[in-house]
Amino acid sequence: MSFTLQIQPVGLSCPVNAGQSVLDAALADGLMLKHSCRTGTCGSCKGQVLSGEVDHADSPLAVLSEAERAQGLALFCCARARSDLVIDAPEVTELRGIGIQQMGVRVASLDKVSHDVAVLRLMLAPGAAFAYLPGQYVQVLLKDGSRRSYSMATAAARDNQLELHIRHMPGGVFSGHVFNALQPRAILRMEGPFGSFYLRDSQRPMVLLASGTGFAPVQALLEQLRERGDNRRPVYLYWGGRRREDLYRHEQLLAWEAQLPWLRYTPVLSEPGPACDWQGATGFVHRQVLQDFHSLKDFEVYACGAPIVVDSARRDFVEQRGLEPAHFHADAFV
Template structure:
């Protein structure tokens, strides 16, 4: 009887606490209807109490975010001009002092309790959510998958050559959370019904594990995009392209765009770095591009050639190859995509050769 009585008392207390929490949530935390004003021109009505990021998504305004709103990626920055409250401790690791002075905030950490005014890039309004079908998921190296995704008939995506999307990894065996991860588009923007991605495997990576071991052809996937200010610039400068691994994707998108639009008068040189011969891919397409773009040259290099001596191309890191082939940076423009370490070393090298910093475009990935 004592056990039964104790259980009854505990259950009763738990029920009362749950009831009180419900009342508190509906009264103390009831902020009512709020208005979100974006760029002083667009207004959205929402129910207060949720994160700014969540309310924006509800209104189909897709701010980049890779961590699902947990405050651990730092991608979802917006400028809050009014109504955001003080900077939170959870934001300080991602918002610099300069950004804080300019009212930059992590939208996933800002709780909307009243009307709020924010500023975002106008390009964000072109970002949409899409549902794709998997046409191909093929291994092209021991660690890289080539993914082709197709939209339903009549649906299209508009993007610039070099931009990226975010792919949703759903819950699956071994993963209890949904996360978005950013991947550059390898396809030409002229191809509006399909997109291509190059996704390298990262040990314990939630999205790469999903793509490499759980995603099958004919499956459906959610994509949000396009994003990014790394894309083809229309001018007459000579183009220096540098990439390693899956960093080839946006470079390939730009080159395909140039081929399809018959941009044949620009001189282009592409340095691609890999560890060994197995990590080289799409060689045949680059050979075709050299035929169709008469001023284009493809120079792959590997850092660890096999001892059989069959490799007769460049050996070393991409910086070694660049040093060999680029004398000066006069009237040149660079497009770089790869790891932060590679990007930083190439940027330093190109600046030494005279390239102006504003002419060096890059996209870093971890």
């Protein structure tokens, strides 16, 4: 059995099969609803069901409360259609040329750029086409059926390769494999692209906020702006880490800042230590933004990193600096 999913106010529609999530149905038809984790954890895909009935399935109550369900809200990555549906998704992007696909990729190189960060380059099959928006992510498919999500770090595939930034997590199954066993020429499987972290068509000045390897999709956004060559929007980049080595592309960013009149780069360390002789900003990276700007009312913010960083930035930028919630775009590692 299948139903029809209508997306308002844009007037787009697609089929949705029984048992298929609203998000998966839209993505399969080339319609990019706002989303991030695809597991019901982050709440990015929460939206209004205008008419029709859904099964909330395994939507966590901590993310979608009973009161919100009664108001007609749903997590589109979890919700299943029980009838024809009309949903409100003003941010939907039509990406008919970008299809989600599974494919095998070969490890081209693996460079450990710090004690716990590796830059992994994956070679696509010869002649393979893999289109994505800068800022989106792929999921690496593990042998036990689990998945790990990583953002592409370049605006497009370079020399038929994708670049991922991998942080070694204590006890991490895949990151441990990357650091301890993975070798060039090994074959991995991946699926994507996913995510709604991409540049909006706007003239607003931008704050790009990254913590740790959350810099990967931010680097892709910067490449997009740099390669386009006609950007006039001021871009304020804040990149936070604990120690100096966590800012593994620091020199590159200093060079880009010197080349690009619209870019201002502010690195921030939370635990610099006396050995590194750090002369820059210290503390929590989003608090440095609060210190530098009295108002964010006319800005857009793109934030990526640990959930606590992204959630704190969202709350404080809106409550303390007047940022419009619709202009906060985020990809949290969950």
